[in-house]
Amino acid sequence: MKAVVLEAEWSPRPGARISEADHARRWAAIANDAYRNPTVDVREVPDPGAPGPSELVLEVGACGLCGSDVHMFETDDEGYLLLPYHLKTPVITGHEFAGRIVAKGKDVHQFEVGGLVAVEEIQWCGKCRECRGGYWNQCGYIEDLGFTLDGGFAQYVKVDSRFAWSLDGVLERYGDEDTALEVGALTEPTSVAYEGMFTRAGGFKPGGSVVVFGGGPIGLASVALAAAAGAAQIFAIDPLPGRRELAGKMGATRVIDPSSEDPGDVVRTATKGDGAAMVVEASGNSKAVMGPIEDTLGVGGKVVIAGMDAQPATMNLIRYMLKAGSVYGTVGHSGSWNFPNVINLMAAGRINMENAITRRFPLAGLVEAIDETKARGNGKILVKPQL
16 A cells, blocks of 8 residues: 655654663654654555454545644754654654544444544553543553554554544535545544643633634634634634634634734733633744733633644743633643544534645645645645545
């Protein structure tokens, strides 16, 4: 089968904290600490083979291109990958995917061949201290499809059935498999936003205002979820006009160009001085936006850090103290019914994630897709391996 394979040189930075076990298997908790000089190509690789007792083999229908995927191919001045996340190469990339079941193991009873599913990227063990405490995304033995295990930029992929969720409701709503698979591929990034906003931060009271910094896929999902949860006003902030337009389609009541308007002034005026009940950082440029975030935050407000940025940022802590503000770090999407709740919202028409899709590419067009994503002008780009 055809697949997109990433390879990189294992070369830990001086002083990088990497255990002997991780060094031996070339597994990096932070790719930027250990991997450099990446190469990527579309090649023929062996198909996944027959499923084990609890496994599914999927024909991949659609796989989203994420900013994390792009960071695997971008490097700093020393040639190290920009990715501030787990990695083990060589690996088939792609972690936001949905597919059709073509084979299942003998112990799989909740799915049938031919069914459509979305799959969790994070492969939690369920047994460690972190998992037993409900912190699935912080699993002590975590593996990740598309990062440390082969993922969805391939014609076929094998997954454990416990990480798969049915898309029957989405198929019923849209009426055709192709659209259901495209929308299903957005379950993962939408669940990342859901995890941060509702599972980690505990949500906001309906009628409050929400501010979203960044109009990429996580930001667009945050806008849609804020609308579904009853936000009275939703402010979407992004310097790119195309992304501001997409945010409007997703439910933003006001879009802000930070190059010509001050987000703090706009939000304070529109909320009559109350500020935001929740602010979502989804830009991945925390150094630039933490000051404006503090300007928009209301008393008792919550800040959700969903954008991944390896660089440090400055926070003025007295502003959080005086506002009784809270900051929530979040990563991932697993646990607490995030995936099924997002799928239910999609199936019910409460969120319309198809509006976030702007481009589609075959596997052979991945390099072009990456170049477009680097420009940060699109919403969600999908790779469709069967094209």
